[in-house]
Amino acid sequence: MDWKKKRFLKIGLILVIIGFAFFLYDYYGIELGLDLKGGAHILLEAQDTDKRKVDSEAMQGIMNILERRINGLGMAEANIQREGDRRIIIELPAVDNPTEAIKTIGQTAMLYFKDESGEVVMTGEYLVKAETGFDQFGRVVINFELNDEGTKIFRKVTRENINKHIAIYLDEELLTNPVVESEISRSGSISGYSTVEEAEADAMLLREGALPVPVNVIKTRTVGPVLGEISIQKSLRAGIVGLILVALFMILWYRTPGFIAAQALVIYGLLVLGALAGLRAVLTLPGIAGLILTIGMAVDANIIIFERIKEELRAGKTVRAAIDAGFKRAITTILDSNVTTLITAMILAYFTSGTVRGFAITLGIGIVISMFSAIVVTRTLMQLEIKLINSPRAFGVRR
Numbered sequence: 149m150d151w152k153k154k155r156f157l158k159i160g161l162i163l164v165i166i167g168f169a170f171f172l173y174d175y176y177g178i179e180l181g182l183d184l185k186g187g188a189h190i191l192l193e194a195q196d197t198d199k200r201k202v203d204s205e206a207m208q209g210i211m212n213i214l215e216r217r218i219n220g221l222g223m224a225e226a227n228i229q230r231e232g233d234r235r236i237i238i239e240l241p242a243v244d245n246p247t248e249a250i251k252t253i254g255q256t257a258m259l260y261f262k263d264e265s266g267e268v269v270m271t272g273e274y275l276v277k278a279e280t281g282f283d284q285f286g287r288v289v290i291n292f293e294l295n296d297e298g299t300k301i302f303r304k305v306t307r308e309n310i311n312k313h314i315a316i317y318l319d320e321e322l323l324t325n326p327v328v329e330s331e332i333s334r335s336g337s338i339s340g341y342s343t344v345e346e347a348e349a350d351a352m353l354l355r356e357g358a359l360p361v362p363v364n365v366i367k368t369r370t371v372g373p374v375l376g377e378i379s380i381q382k383s384l385r386a387g388i389v390g391l392i393l394v395a396l397f398m399i400l401w402y403r404t405p406g407f408i409a410a411q412a413l414v415i416y417g418l419l420v421l422g423a424l425a426g427l428r429a430v431l432t433l434p435g436i437a438g439l440i441l442t443i444g445m446a447v448d449a450n451i452i453i454f455e456r457i458k459e460e461l462r463a464g465k466t467v468r469a470a471i472d473a474g475f476k477r478a479i480t481t482i483l484d485s486n487v488t489t490l491i492t493a494m495i496l497a498y499f500t501s502g503t504v505r506g507f508a509i510t511l512g513i514g515i516v517i518s519m520f521s522a523i524v525v526t527r528t529l530m531q532l533e534i535k536l537i538n539s540p541r542a543f544g545v546r547r
Contacts, residue, residue: 158528166415169422176425181432181506182227184380187241189369190250194234195362202234206360210236213359217253217352227430235366250365259354260317261305269305269314274298278354280347281337288347289337292354299334306332318350383436390440391417394447402454404542408529409450416446416521423513434507438493442514445486449522453478454543461545467538475527482522490515 182189194202194210211230218226218238227239238253259272277293294302305314306328315325316338324340341347395413398406420439424431457474465473493515496508530537537543 158524159532162415162525162528166418166422169419169426172422172426176428178421178424179428179430180380181430181435182239182241183433184383184431185241186377187239187370189367190238190240190253190365191231191367192236192238192363193366194236195364197361200361202361207234207236209360210363214238214253236363250368258319261302262315262317263305263309264313269309270298270301272354274301275354278351280344280351283337283339287339288341288344289339290341290347290351290354291335291337293335302336303331303333306330318353323350379433383433387436387440387443390443394443398447398450403544404533404537405454405457405530408533408537409447409454409526411529412450412521412526413443413446415525416443416517419517419521420514423517424510427513429509429513430506431510432506434504435510438507438511439514442511442518445489445515446518446521449478449482449486449518450526452481453522453526458543458545461540461543467540467542468534471527471530475523479523482519486515486519 194207196202200206207230211228214236215228218228218240226241227237229237231237259275260268261270263269274294274297275292276295276298277291279291281289281291283289309328310330312328313325314328316323323338326339338350341350391413395406395410398409400406402409420442423429429435453474456478457470460470460473460477461467490512493508493512497505497512500508
């Protein structure tokens with residue numbers, strides 16, 4: 149295959165990749181982090197009890213239940229992740245006041261049935277169904293249903309406590325304290341609610357089950373949507389100014405090749421947006437800083453390439469031969485410097501969380517695409533526009 153066909157295939161490949169990046173960005177969009185979108189950041193810590201210590205199994209159980217509770221509240225875009233041995237980070241977008249969310253999400257949610265002496269006669273571990281409804285008087289209640297084992301226990305408990313009170317507690321909060329009028333078997337109801345919303349919140353907790361161990365709120369942080377919008381505007385302004393300054397430097401210093409490098413930077417930006425959208429990466433302020441950092445790394449790779457080309461031109465080679473030799477000599481240096489940074493980004497992404505992890509992920513994405521931009525895109529554009537640079541003077545080199 150001659151060089152013209154190879155160039156045609158490279159151009160076609162780059163156009164396909166750019167088109168795919170446009171599609172991903174248009175279809176998925178960029179998911180913004182809490183510091184840009186606004187919302188609540190909650191740090192929870194699991195606590196040991198007399199009956200159970202915090203271990204990996206308990207933490208996984210907490211993660212699963214918290215995720216179901218968050219989804220039950222309609223917060224599908226929330227982010228929940230583990231930090232260390234016993235801490236969990238929850239990020240709730242578009243939540244201005246995290247107090248109510250914490251009350252529902254972090255509640256242990258153990259249901260207790262106590263007789264008049266205060267003894268626990270049954271727990272909610274036998275529940276298989278809990279839904280809001282209304283009783284015959286139009287009052288809001290939670291209708292619950294028990295499994296077979298729970299039915300046997302509840303039938304015995306209610307039979308022994310006819311005309312007596314059986315109090316129903318959710319954790320330490322008394323929900324209702326009714327008088328048992330007759331034997332109850334598989335199903336019953338919990339009253340004492342003034343609104344449907346209150347009943348639905350408790351019903352959701354009962355449906356999703358109790359946490360294996362209690363959790364305490366260690367820290368909460370709220371970011372307003374206005375502050376997030378200001379951060380986006382400033383970040384975009386910084387990124388655009390940075391791109392323009394870098395492009396001007398490359399054009400002024402390297403002339404026509406610098407202009408080609410500026411074109412490659414534009415393509416780099418488009419590919420980064422597509423990659424972020426396709427990988428469903430969450431863009432945060434530190435992540436934007438990581439992307440701006442990779443702009444400098446992409447330019448650094450172009451500088452290395454152009455300096456190698458100038459050395460080949462000074463040695464008397466033709467422009468086409470100098471371009472081929474310059475890229476071959478520069479690839480090793482570019483790979484060495486970028487791969488070491490990429491390894492660091494991977495380590496940060498694996499061992500950290502939150503905004504630091506966001507920085508590491510976007511930095512890694514930017515590094516990979518910057519290498520592709522410098523090695524493949526810039527070279528293809530130079531071959532495509534060879535007539536504009538088919539002279540050593542275009543590189544600032546005199547024979």
